[in-house]
Amino acid sequence: MSKKLKIISSGELKLSQMLLPGINETDKSNYSSTAELYDIIPKYSYGKQRGDDNLPAIERHFKHRGRSLSLTLTPATIKDEQGSYKSLYPAAREEIIEDVLRKLSIHKNGHISKANEDDYEISLKTTIGEISAELAAHGHTFNWREIKEAIRVCNSARISIKSEEGNEVAISSTIFPVIAYEDTDKVDVTTKIIVRFHPLVTKSVLAGSMRVINYKQFMKYKKGISKWLHKRISHIFAQANSQTPYVIKLSTILRDGGFPEHVRISGNKREVCMALDEMKKVGSLEKYSYENVYSEERKNKIANVLFTIWLSDQFIKDVRKANFVQKQEIEDNKDQKELIVFGEELKVEMSKRVYGLNKTFIESYINRIKDKDSLHQSLLALKAAEEAINRYKEQGSKVVNGALTRKSLKENWIPTEMEQAEVENNVIEDKQGFAYHKNDSSKFELLVKNLRARIGSNTFNAWFSNMNLISIEPKLIFEVESAFFKDWIENNYYAQFSLSVKEVFRQEDYNITLTKK
Numbered sequence: 001m002s003k004k005l006k007i008i009s010s011g012e013l014k015l016s017q018m019l020l021p022g023i024n025e026t027d028k029s030n031y032s033s034t035a036e037l038y039d040i041i042p043k044y045s046y047g048k049q050r051g052d053d054n055l056p057a058i059e060r061h062f063k064h065r066g067r068s069l070s071l072t073l074t075p076a077t078i079k080d081e082q083g084s085y086k087s088l089y090p091a092a093r094e095e096i097i098e099d100v101l102r103k104l105s106i107h108k109n110g111h112i113s114k115a116n117e118d119d120y121e122i123s124l125k126t127t128i129g130e131i132s133a134e135l136a137a138h139g140h141t142f143n144w145r146e147i148k149e150a151i152r153v154c155n156s157a158r159i160s161i162k163s164e165e166g167n168e169v170a171i172s173s174t175i176f177p178v179i180a181y182e183d184t185d186k187v188d189v190t191t192k193i194i195v196r197f198h199p200l201v202t203k204s205v206l207a208g209s210m211r212v213i214n215y216k217q218f219m220k221y222k223k224g225i226s227k228w229l230h231k232r233i234s235h236i237f238a239q240a241n242s243q244t245p246y247v248i249k250l251s252t253i254l255r256d257g258g259f260p261e262h263v264r265i266s267g268n269k270r271e272v273c274m275a276l277d278e279m280k281k282v283g284s285l286e287k288y289s290y291e292n293v294y295s296e297e298r299k300n301k302i303a304n305v306l307f308t309i310w311l312s313d314q315f316i317k318d319v320r321k322a323n324f325v326q327k328q329e330i331e332d333n334k335d336q337k338e339l340i341v342f343g344e345e346l347k348v349e350m351s352k353r354v355y356g357l358n359k360t361f362i363e364s365y366i367n368r369i370k371d372k373d374s375l376h377q378s379l380l381a382l383k384a385a386e387e388a389i390n391r392y393k394e395q396g397s398k399v400v401n402g403a404l405t406r407k408s409l410k411e412n413w414i415p416t417e418m419e420q421a422e423v424e425n426n427v428i429e430d431k432q433g434f435a436y437h438k439n440d441s442s443k444f445e446l447l448v449k450n451l452r453a454r455i456g457s458n459t460f461n462a463w464f465s466n467m468n469l470i471s472i473e474p475k476l477i478f479e480v481e482s483a484f485f486k487d488w489i490e491n492n493y494y495a496q497f498s499l500s501v502k503e504v505f506r507q508e509d510y511n512i513t514l515t516k517k
Contacts, residue, residue, distance in 0.1 A: 028107070029107065029216075030214060030215060030216040030217075031212050031213065031214060031215055031216075032099070032102060032103040032106060032212075032213055032215035032218075033102075033106065033210040033211060033212050033213060034210065034211050034213050034231050034234065034235065035200060035201045035203075035204035035205070035209070035210055036204045036207070036209035036210070036211070036235060037064055037200060037204070038198060038200035038201055038204060039231050039235075040064070040228065040231050040232045040235060040256070040257075041062065041064070041069075041071055041159075041161065042060045042062055042071060042256065042257055042258025042259075043071065043073060043090065043159050043175070043258070044089070044090050044091055044092070044094065044095050044224065044258065045058065045073065045089035045090065045091050045258075046091065046092065046224045046258070046259055046260055047260040054075075054077070054087050055075040055087040055088075055089060056075075057072055057073060057074045057075070058072070058073040058089070059071070059072050059073075060072075060073070060258050061164070061255070062255055062256040062258070063252075063255070063256060064256070065236075067163060067165065068163070068164040068165055069161060069162065069163055069164060070161070070162055070163075070164050071159060071160065071161050071258075072158075072159075072160040073089065073090075073157065073158075073159060074157060074158040074159075074160070075087045075088055075089045075157055076088050076089075076090070076152065076153040076154075076155075076156030076157040077156060078149065078152050078153065078156055081145075088149075088153050088157070089153075089157065090153055090154055090157045090175060092224055093142065093146065093150050094150045094153055094154050094157075094175070095224070095227065096135070096140055097131065097135070097142070097147060097150045097151065097154075098154060098175065099215075099218075099219070100131055100134045100135055100140075101124055101126070101131065101195055101197075102197070102201075103134065103215055104124055104126050104130065104131070104134060105122065105123075105124040105197070108124070108126060108130070109124060109125040109126060110122065110123070110124045111123055111124075111125075112202065112205060112206075120202050120206060121196055121197075121199075121202060122196065122197045122201055122202045122205060123178075123194055123195060123196045123197065124194065124195050124197070125192065125193075125194050126192070126193060126195075127189070127190060127191060127192050127193065128144045128147055128148065128188065128189050128190070128191050128193060129144075129189035129190060131147050132144060132147060132189060135147075138216075138219035138220070139219075139220070140219075144188055144189050144191075151176065151179055151193070151195065152179070154174065154175035154176040154179075155174055155175070155176045155177075155178075155179045156174060157174060157175060158172060158173065158174050159172070159173060159174070159175065159198075160172040171199065171200065173198055173199055173200075174198075175198055176195050176196060176197065176198070177196050177197075177198070177199070178194075178195075178196040179193065179194065179195050179196070180193065180194040181193050208326060209326070210326070211234050211235050211322045211326060212234075212318065212321055212322040212325045212326075213230070213231065213234055213318070213322070214314070214315075214318045217282055217283060217284060217314070217318075218230055220282045221278060221279070221282065222278065223271075223274065223275045223278055224257075224259065224275075225253065225257065225259060225271060225272055225274075225275035226275040226276075226278045226279050226282075228253075228257040228259075229248075229253070229257075229275065229276075229279065230279065230284060232256075232257075233246055233309075233311070233315075233319075234318070234319060234322060237311075237319065238319065238322070238323055240311055240315070240316050240319040240320075241316060242286075242310075242311075242313065242316060245308045245309055245310045245311075246308075246309045246311065247306065247307065247308050247309070248306075248307050248309070249293075249304055249305070249306055249307070250265070250268055250269060250272060250304055250305040250306075250307065251304050253272060253307075254268060259271070265302050265303075265304075265305070266302070269290070269302075269305050272305070272307065273290070276288045276307070276309065283312055283314055283315075284311065284312055284314070284315045285309060285310065285311060285312055285315070286310040286311060286312045286313075287310050288307060288308060288309045288310065289307075289308045290305050290306065290307045290308070291305070291306045291308070292304075292305055292306075293305065293306055345484060346366060346369070346375060346378060346379065347362060347363075347366055349379070349382060349484075350362045350365070350366075350382065354386055354389060354401060355382065355385060355386070355401060355402065355405040356400065356401030356402030356403075356404075356405060357402055357405055357406070358402070361402075361406070365378075365409065373458060373459075376458065376459065376462035376463070377412050377462070378409060379462070380412075380413070380414050380415060380461075380462060381408045381409045381411075381412055381413050381414070382405070382408070382409070383415045384408050384413035384414055384415045385404055385405040385407075385408035385409070385413065387415055388404060388408070388413075389401055389404060389405075392404075414461075443504055443505060444469050446504045447469075447500055447501060447504045447505075448460075448464075450500040450503055450504055451464060451496070451497060451500040452464075454496050454499070454500055455493060455496050459493070463480075463485060463488060463489055463493065464480070464489075464497075466480070466481050467479065467480050470515075475511035475512070475513055476501065476505070476511065476512050476513065477513045477514075477515060478512070478513070478514050478515070479514075479515050479516070480514055480515070480516060481516070482516050483516045485516070486514050486515070486516050489514060490514060497512075498512055
């Protein structure tokens with residue numbers, strides 16, 4: 001069922017920030033990405049798609065990376081323009097449109113945002129016309145009514161997946177859990193639409209297990225087996241090279257892809273060969289061969305077929321590119337996920353009355369935060385703004401808090417104490433009466449220099465400039481600005497901080513504790 005709501009919210013990041021890192025701008029338009037598990041499960045029906053009466057649920061058993069899984073596909077029930085209800089399975093049309101929407105989510109207006117305390121969601125804001133244009137650019141012509149119906153099918157048809165080994169939690173969701181139209185009464189090519197993608201897609205993005213795929217090449221396929229094989233090989237055969245072919249059984253293709261079985265095995269063999277011929281024509285394969293596997297009971301009966309596939313140079317390059325990008329994703333996505341979380345923290349801070357900022361400005365500003373450095377600077381600018389506001393109040397001067405805060409954020413102000421951080425012989429006293437002078441001979445100063453060199457001056461100034469050493473025995477206790485600073489340091493810089501402490505204080509077993517002022 002469609003809902004009239006807005007998914008896009010503050011604390012969100014564009015998918016282009018998380019996917020396709022390392023691919024140059026001129027090539028990016030040719031690539032999309034596929035999700036681990038989700039994009040190769042047998043979730044589409046390549047047989048009968050529709051019926052006036054209720055279609056039965058389809059149950060399929062398949063394997064993924066050695067795990068035995070089962071999938072239940074419950075058909076969509078939608079109301080047509082004549083007011084009649086009909087049942088439909090998601091099929092080839094829905095697969096193409098989902099692939100297009102996923103491509104648009106990377107290159108246009110796709111976002112990942114924090115849904116609640118523990119969950120994230122990926123959504124796309126687009127128009128029916130934009131979807132139609134992307135389809136047409138790759139030789140697929142669906143009118144706006146067909147596009148709308150396909151999206152509704154994906155919003156209604158449910159996929160339930162569970163392990164047959166009894167050691168994993170089942171997941172059940174529609175392909176698009178939420179869709180929202182600008183105006184549900186008037187839907188045409190100009191209609192704006194928001195689509196939220198399946199939770200397994202979100203999980204794959206956050207886990208860094210998405211795989212780059214040659215979208216331009218992939219969209220030339222007409223056969224479902226060609227598409228499924230391309231996605232499967234891209235995910236499973238990460239070690240692809242020109243000397244090692246990819247080998248797969250006919251029975252595996254039918255079982256794991258969910259393709260209909262012919263009465264005679266020769267029929268299925270012919271279907272796979274036609275798909276491989278298509279892949280060769282498109283440029284994904286160099287060549288292929290097959291070997292009949294005969295039944296042990298009846299020597300002349302073909303029981304299976306073993307296909308041996310040599311990939312093209314272009315496909316191998318794409319797989320290697322996917323390996324590189326995936327490595328970058330794993331390294332980068334942790335930071336991006338944390339940026340969403342701390343974007344919410346920044347929103348809470350900016351909403352404090354002292355800053356005088358309205359909701360529209362706050363959301364617009366947060367959506368422009370692209371990296372940790374920007375977040376660091378924003379927090380410093382807010383602190384500097386509060387400092388300035390308090391000075392004006394102490395002097396009895398009038399000040400417009402919101403205007404001053406916006407100026408501070410725009411000009412990247414920093415707190416006064418940071419401007420004075422270079423003052424020599426500044427004495428820090430701990431709660432036990434110890435005094436540590438900030439000079440070259442003190443361990444504290446050595447720690448400051450070591451840590452600054454390790455993490456960089458900007459990061460040090462943002463998070464450690466007001467740190468105090470308040471105790472040595474029985475453990476080292478460092479005091480930082482606030483609970484927010486403490487959590488950020490522990491989540492992002494504790495390893496570097498700990499290493500610097502050990503190098504300066506020359507002990508491996510120091511018990512290090514961070515506390516807030």
